[in-house]
Amino acid sequence: MSRPSARDAILDAAQRIAAERGVSRITLEEVARESGLSKGGLLYHFPGKEALIQGMLERLISHTSAVREANEQALVGERHRTLRSLLATRSSDEVLNPHVVTAVLAAAAEQPALLDPLREHIAGVRQQIIHEAGDDPLYWLLWAAADGLLLQEVLGIAPHPAEQRDRVHQRLLDLAEELLQ
Amino acid sequence: MSRPSARDAILDAAQRIAAERGVSRITLEEVARESGLSKGGLLYHFPGKEALIQGMLERLISHTSAVREANEQALVGERHRTLRSLLATRSSDEVLNPHVVTAVLAAAAEQPALLDPLREHIAGVRQQIIHEAGDDPLYWLLWAAADGLLLQEVLGIAPHPAEQRDRVHQRLLDLAEELLQ
DNA sequence: ATAACTATACCAACCAGACGGTACAGTTAC
DNA sequence: GTAACTGTACCGTCTGGTTGGTATAGTTAT
Incomplete structure (x- = not known):
């Protein structure tokens, strides 16, 4: 991993969204945007929404x-x-x-x-x-x-x-x- | 209400779905089907999904x-x-x-x-x-x-x-x- | 040294399905 | 006649996930 913090950055983003905009806004697209990645990039790190929540x-x-x-x-x-x-x-x-x-x-x-x-x-x-x-x-x-x-x-x-x-x-x-x- | 139990029947249906098929399956259409009502009839009693959950x-x-x-x-x-x-x-x-x-x-x-x-x-x-x-x-x-x-x-x-x-x-x-x- | 190759880390665009909700014309029961 | 529905068709939106591609750094073979 070039940036080993990518996963954490994504998790942080999801957390921020949950806190500021509500749990229902934790969608792949929003998390991608908030973390600065594309949706594809996000899915590279977490191969699905379930994996993302699992990570949290x-x-x-x-x-x-x-x-x-x-x-x-x-x-x-x-x-x-x-x-x-x-x-x-x-x-x-x-x-x-x-x-x-x-x-x-x-x-x-x-x-x-x-x-x-x-x-x-x-x-x-x-x-x-x-x-x-x-x-x-x-x-x-x-x-x-x-x-x-x-x-x-x-x-x-x-x-x-x-x-x-x-x-x-x-x-x-x-x-x-x-x-x- | 001609049948005062209609609301309860709907609530029962939603409950049954939650228990047997999972929480995510509580959709308006499924609850209507399970309760034996049409979607229109369901929405007559609960004017939206939020109202349904509120009722539960x-x-x-x-x-x-x-x-x-x-x-x-x-x-x-x-x-x-x-x-x-x-x-x-x-x-x-x-x-x-x-x-x-x-x-x-x-x-x-x-x-x-x-x-x-x-x-x-x-x-x-x-x-x-x-x-x-x-x-x-x-x-x-x-x-x-x-x-x-x-x-x-x-x-x-x-x-x-x-x-x-x-x-x-x-x-x-x-x-x-x-x-x- | 350098060409060939590989793995990692992404991105942009698209898609198929689901879901909540609306509309509305018609029907039944009291 | 009015409340309580039925039935169906439709819509706009959202969402998770797929696909196919790119850039780049590192590795290997020659």
Whole structure:
């Protein structure tokens, strides 16, 4: 690859479109225009729209898991490192842009298999948690709570006002601290 | 309306299509065919696709909230009735079909305002909870956990296996019992 | 050294199908 | 007679994807 950043440039473009113009505007032509490529050039890198969305999801996963792993470093030696780092990780808007998540979700509605890489990733983290501390419904409940906070926010269906977000999230961390020993 | 069930028949058809053939197959023509109406007749009842999706969401909300309210009846006189009934309500597949939720979510990705009725409903329940027991981040956290379980399941991204679903949910109810006093 | 060849990275133009929506004339049921 | 349809024909637009071609850098053979 002469410019190894071409893929990233395309993904950035798609992300920008989702955020500024709406998820429905992520069409091959618009992404091509926004990224400065022709439609043909775009399709050279991603051989179809599905591959493009797949790419967005994969980048999402790798970024988010990088943040979590960094978080985990701060917990070295402690118990429940994986789970606690998971709960603490609330992805920044830059990494986990609601519009991007929505785009992936919308695509997944028509192509459930699209989320497979995510499912694999989840399964891996689950195994890590089990290896670390066994299998307890409590763990999955805490995980669900963290996911719930995130998804509520992304979908704009949180019952609590945005200003209380941090407080609610902190409550989750406190609760985890208390329940996990 | 000569047949007050026409709307419901249409909504049922759309739901069936979503479940059996995929969300993307919810087109005006297919819904008309599946419901036994002509396209003209369909458009007579729902003046556009957006209205159709809106209708699906509204029925979803009313059914789910009916289940919750029934649940609430069983808690008459107790504290935190609204919140506890909310946590206990895990909608049946017939009411809260994953495919239907996905369909609404997919549509909402392109039309965020579509979720407004849901947001209003949420705000109402929130007010009820506050009126009942005040405003505590814990309440919204528990709610988020319940939503997380539901959304994880609907999206197929739950870390726990399906067989443990009930156990995890039960853990949520136990935890709520313990924390709400 | 240089001609022949290959792989990569694109571009411009086109296409076939689908979809939402309109129009409208006619029909049925109460 | 009016509300609730049927049925069909049509349209404009959008979209994903294909095709066939070009430019260029690098590699190989002689």
